[in-house]
Amino acid sequence: MSGAGQDAKFFQRGKIQELRAELQAAETRDKKFTKRKVVLKKIVANITMGNDMSPLFTDVVQCLGTPLLEIKKMVYLFLVYYGRPKADQIHIVIPSFLQDCNDRSPLIRALAIRTMSSIPIPVVLDNLTDQLRHHLKDRDPYVRKTAAICVAKLYAADPRRAEKGGFVEMLRDLLGDSNATVVANAVAALSEIADRPDGVIFRLNLTVANKLITALGESSEWGQIYILDSLLRFVPQTNPEAEIMGERVVVQLQHANSAVVLTTIKLLLYLMNYMENRKLIDYICRKMGPPLVTLLSSGPEVQYVALRNILLIIQRRPMVLKNDVKVFFCKYNDPIYVKLAKLEIMYRLASEENVREVLAELEEYASEVDIDFVRKAVRSIGRLAIKVEAAADACIRSLLSLMETEVTYVVQEAIIVIKDIFRRYPGKYEGIIPKLCEHLDALDESEAKASMIWIIGQFANRIDNADELMDILTDNFLEESTEVQLALLTASVKLFIYKSSVPEVKTLAHKVLKWATEEVDNPDLRDRGFMYWRLLAVNPVVAGEIVLSEKPPITTDSDRMDRGALDQLLLHTGTLGSIYHKNPETFIRGAMGKALTDSPALNAHSRQVLVTIQRERPATAGPVTVQGPGPIEPSQDVTISPDISKPAPPLPAEATSGGDLLGGDEEDDSHDGNDSDVDEEIAASKSRPAASTVEDPYSNLDGAFGGYLAETPTPQQAVRHGEDDLLF
């Protein structure tokens, strides 16, 4: 059957004239159509290479008469490419399309409608709509499942035509099809249509949702993904509805396809918002952990997707991977993107119990080769010191020993984090300052330099030769970056306040203030210079109190994402949005936002931080009424209504005020208390007025990781403003 092909020789640039001549020559004495096949292969190879083959349109179309499936497929491929630019000539192929649409073989029928629907021009679509109606009811499931996707294509090309033609209702009817593959494709097509801003509204009621779950067992893995994904359109009205559904889909976590696993997790996380039974929630959380870890045995790309998602999931449901930090230790041959993603998770899972192991790993990474990775590892050690107080001593020791390697980027990174550690534990580690000062010459990056200068300024009273050091550092004041200049300015003022009696210090401060106010163009620097100058001029004592006032200690609280934003982001588990930790509407043009839908079953805390999304329909769209009777509960299954989605049902008062509000999930998620951050977070978000969350759900995202994740993966902005992107 197989055996290697020999087609590589066709990858040669062909001239239109020659190819045309060859095609014409092939019309005669071409017994088994081998000649034609060869020419067509050359043409397909040229299309692949990006050469315009459209002038051959009429010649290629002639080949449709050949009774060879392989040739037909190549011609159809050609048509998919050039059908649109050659709209004026496409009518020649219509008869042969129609013939194939009515072929006895279901494979040919499906091929015909699949190809036609890929050529979105009116002539073809006119003919397609007549055919499609029959094919959606074809006796062969293969044709029906192809037809279902064709409706999505038709809708993409001409929404109003699809609506007027009643195709959306026909799709809805396919949800009750006896074949699971057909059901899955109908679900995929409906979801796509519903995700358009001008599309129909697609919601599921309990009966249909249950039918879809039953179809899961017989669907292909891809079909399962489409169905699982669509189940997020079901809004449970009572807790048991959500709980029973959760129990039914939990088995899908054992599937070999990572996308099935992640989509199941997305669905479960969603349903948990509507559950009440603590035991079940705990059970599901425990069930989710191992499959997530198993994803780390997949290919590196899938590992990356899994890791970025895990990072989100453990913030919302710490129970899922509580004691599993070891599995996130980097393997020697992990690609760099996997290592960096693991590093973040390791930091987040670090606690008093496992901090020793984590630190040992981080130390190991700090001696690896990749500079970026090493830097992040060093930085993580510092962050660890700030997060886990019990480990602070060990972290400092390890940072100091790393500095002894005298690898410049390690030293610089260490100094940056040590500065933060000083602020977190005032009065505890200042003894190491002399050791830091030894590395003064190694610093050539702004951030590290600024950190070192901050340290010198802040502790100038404990560093005997602080004035000498400052004197050296200010040598190139005017050539330094603004960041360093600002640090120098502040540090000189601090030094002056500590040692105002020393004449050299006085000169130094005066010199720096003069530079800052007279020679530098940067307004920030100038303003700060003037401010200090005047402060010192008016009352040096008060100035000292201000400049050296007590600083609020650094905490790691800001590492955690806002609960409402998390709830919203987790609706995108497994997708691009979950990789960038951004809602898709913020970086993809035309993407629809998602938010939890309120219902009596929604747990009180989720409701409190609920983000609402207004769905807008373009004003231009005319009124379309497509409320047809469907076989399955026409009133509710798929609500296809032309108007803006209905407002959320009013909440029964008991649901919000009644009962045990504190029974909301987090309390229990963290009940083993290894993570006190969670509680703080709850307290914070509870006291926060809900409105502020609604206004800007991402307000917390930017600072979510502090400086630590400044280089977190992000989509790049397109260069041109206003226009969508790239070049189309």
Add this chain to the structure above:
Amino acid sequence: MTYHVISRSFASLPCSRRASLQIPSGYAMISAFFIFNQKGEVLISRIYRPDVRRSISDVFRIQVISSSEVRSPIVTLGSTSFFHVRVNNLYLVAVTKNNANAALVFEFCYRLNSICRSYFGKVDEESVKNNFVLIYELIDEIVDFGYPQNSEADTLKTYITTESIVSSAIAPEESSRITTQATGATSWRRNDVKYKKNEAFVDVVETINLSMSAKGTVLRADVDGSIQMRAYLSGTPECKFGLNDKLVIDKSEKGAIDAVELDDCRFHQCVRLNEFDSTRTISFIPPDGEFELMSYRSTTNVKLPLKVIPTVTEVGRTQVTYVIAVKTNFGNKLSATNVVLRIPTPLNTTTVDCKVQNGKAKYAPSENVIIWKIPRVQGGQEVTLTATADLTSTTNRTVWARPPIDVDFQVLMFTASGLIVRFLKVFEKGNYHSVKWSDSERRGDGLSSRLQF
């Protein structure tokens, strides 16, 4: 991770700016699929949705292939995202314009790769070029409008073959049979499979990830295992699979002390998950031929079949000495065969002098490793290698990443996790007898221990 902002002007690219057909996003669609060679030449280009044009491939070439700074398998520029997977010297690239299901897109790329392998063996530039028409047929069948459809190689082979089929040759009845299978509940298996001799083979393959401290205590050992099955069975056989009696799959349900504990397992889509969930039986109708029935992880009670104790010392700056001892950890009735150790050496190694009593050891300069091959190590035996690597003196001492030692070997009737296949029962309506099933061998692959100083 550094992402550089694109400052290159796109206007310089050969592109036609026409009114773009903006189709807002759904969730799972692949807009286009490409295969590139290492130079960035397009070998396969298939546009699935009208929201991208072929010229998008130029963007990928410039932004990813010719850029040295790409450190992520996903690159998003504006609303367009490129997902790529490297296979040999190729890039398999899927393009999306929406909030795509990233896991799905990568799984699709992996799957396409494995389908191609099953059609024409190795997937590289040459084979892709040689089979490009076939690949077009395949990707047209596997993906419709960006939605992955049937991707079972076995089914695809019934109607996409490399020899041309005259359209009348597939009789309508025949093609209905194919379509029923392609959309049916067991899309992975043809029902007309016939073998004279019905056989099934089961392999347990385990990879152990191990890290040891300098003193030789095991810091961490975990097993990634899989059960590979080769089924050559006629008709539609029902198979039932039995593993250890004392098998604990959910950590929360504590079993006996000597039980084999799996942290997690996952199954090929042919396994009925509901049945597994309720009764712990693994029952399925297998695909024809070779496939991975199950994969699992284990971190508890890992029995290491071999212990590697490396002592690596740097003598000054020009020499590294190695003493590597391998100890077996099983009874003397068993033996490890085809043992291959790959011991990394510093990059500036010039020559290595190796001494072994068992097997052969050789320095492979191109890979910077000492390869030590031992045909057989009997249980209870201990073998050692001593070696001295001479280094060229370099002015600045660069950090040597100290890669782990890799060990490959096979041990019959021994698994690190303790997992045993107890039985495989096959039921078929035709009731053929003489089903041979053989639990051929359990391999331990890639026991890698981290080299310590």
